[in-house]
Amino acid sequence: MVKSLVDTPQISPIPSRKLWMAAIKLPMYSVAIVPIATGTAVAYRDTGAINWAVFATFLAAAIVILVWENLCNDVFDAETGIDIHKAHSVVNLTGKKNLILAIANICLLMGIGGVLAISWLQQDAVVVSLVALCCLLGYMYQGPPFRLGYQGWGEILCFFAFGPLGVSAAYYSQTQSWSIGSLAAAVVVGIITSLILFCSHFNQVEDDLAAGKRSPVVRLGTKRASQLLPWVCAVIYAVTIVAIALQFFPIWTAIVLVSLPIAWKLCTFIGDHHEQSEMLLNCRFIAVALHFVVGSCLSVSLIF
C-alpha cells in the first residue's frame, strides 16, 4: 500500500478558485493604469489642470484593452499549443475558445469606443490613432501571421505600447499637445513594463522551447538573462536621475529610489533560482510590484 503510493505520485488538485485568480492576474492590471496616470500627471504639471472625465474614460479603456490582450493571448496560445501545461489559461479553464475570443473582441470594441469618444469630443484623431497603434502592436505580439513574441520581439513592442505611445496618448488626451517631459516619463514606464514581460519568461523556458518560442530568456539562457536584470534596473534609475538633473522631473521624483529594495529582491531572487522554473512562476509579480511603486512615485511626484 505504502509502496503503491510512492510509485504513483499523488498530484493534489489545485482549487479552481486559485487557478481563476491566477488566470485573472488582477495585480497585472496596474500596467494599464500607470501609463495613463503618468501621462496625465505630466500634463497636470505642465497645465495645472486635469480633465477628470477624460482621465476616467481613458483609464477604463486601457483596462478593457488589456483584458482583450490577455484573453486573446490565451486564445492564440491555445492554437500554437504553447499553453498546454498552463492550467490557469482561461481557454484551458473553460474549454470555450470561441466564447473567450468573442468576449475579448467585445472588450476591444469597448476600449476603442472609449478612446474614440475622447477623440470625438476633442475633434482630433490623435488619441484614438495612438491607442489603435498600441492595439496593433499587442496583436502583432501574439496573433497570426505575426506572432512576433515568438521571435523574441515582445519586450520591444511592450516598451513602445506602454511607454512612448501609451504615455504620450494620455498626455495628449489632456493637453492636445506633445512634451519632452512626458517622453522622459514614457521611457521609464516603457522599460519597467518590458521588465515585467522579460521576467514572466523565466518559468516558461521548457514550454517555450518545445513550441519554438524564442523569448529573450530562451535566447540568452536563464543565467545570462538573470545577469541582465541588475543592468536593466540600473538604466531605469539612471534615466530617472538624468531627467531630474535636466529638470524634466522635479527633485521630488527622487522618491522613486524607495523602490530599490524591490529591485534588489527581484534581481537576487531570479539570480538565485534562475534554473528552478517551478520557483519562478510568480517572480513576474515582484516585477509588477516594482513597476507599481516606481510608476506611483513618478506620477505622484510630478503632481507636486
Ligand SMILES: C/C(=C\COP(=O)(O)OP(=O)(O)O)CCC[C@H](C)CCC[C@H](C)CCCC(C)C
Ligand atoms: C499578453 C502579454 C503577455 C503574456 O505573454 P506570454 O504569452 O509570454 O505569457 P503567458 O501566456 O504565460 O500569459 C502582454 C503583451 C504586451 C504587448 C506586447 C503590448 C500590448 C499593448 C496593449 C494592448 C495596449 C495597452 C493600452 C495602452 C494605452 C496602455
Ligand SMILES: O=C(O)C1=CC(=O)c2ccccc2C1=O
Ligand atoms: O500574463 C503575463 O505574464 C502578462 C500579462 C500582461 O498583460 C502584461 C502586460 C505588460 C507586460 C507584461 C505582461 C505580462 O507578463
